[in-house]
Amino acid sequence: KAGVTQTPRYLIKTRGQQVTLSCSPISGHRSVSWYQQTPGQGLQFLFEYFSETQRNKGNFPGRFSGRQFSNSRSEMNVSTLELGDSALYLCASSYLAPSTDTQYFGPGTRLTVL
């Protein structure tokens, strides 16, 4: 079956702009999690959605938001971009819960903020 897909793969934005990233999970998976990966902070949890509801949220400012649609596809939005938001944004899906099920990651979206 098809893996987790993320679009776009690369994005360049300027400070102050906003960005929307998209994630299509593996068919049948209801949990979608988002992570930010940077060389300095490593892989950090942003939020998790399950059946269109945010189930968990990491320690990120309110500029970071997300949503999940009825077909389990998910989007995350970052408003008022800052230079420090430059990172690899990874989406992962699992059947029920990322802590207990195999979690499949997408290839990521590389965001550069100038």
Added chain:
Amino acid sequence: SQKIEQNSEALNIQEGKTATLTCNYTNYSPAYLQWYRQDPGRGPVFLLLIRENEKEKRKERLKVTFDTTLKQSLFHITASQPADSATYLCALAGSSGSARQLTFGSGTQLTVLP
């Protein structure tokens, strides 16, 4: 605050030897511990999950141990091959509520020398 440490940032070993990677944690009582492999420019790939009541888990050449008294997990790759060269990440999760989100270590970059 919760802290996860993975031994050295980089580990070099000779082909055919056993690689042992360490994941230590403090101020945390995880119910689940996972190991992932990440290649440059790609999303992490799930390898193994071990629960707090399990001492050891094996999968082909991989073995994971979980010692809740020492607050440590060891990840072994036996008969290592150059293709095993990658960054290996450990991730921990609690059993309920917000603790169910995965917290990742910073990773150990393993290089297997031919």
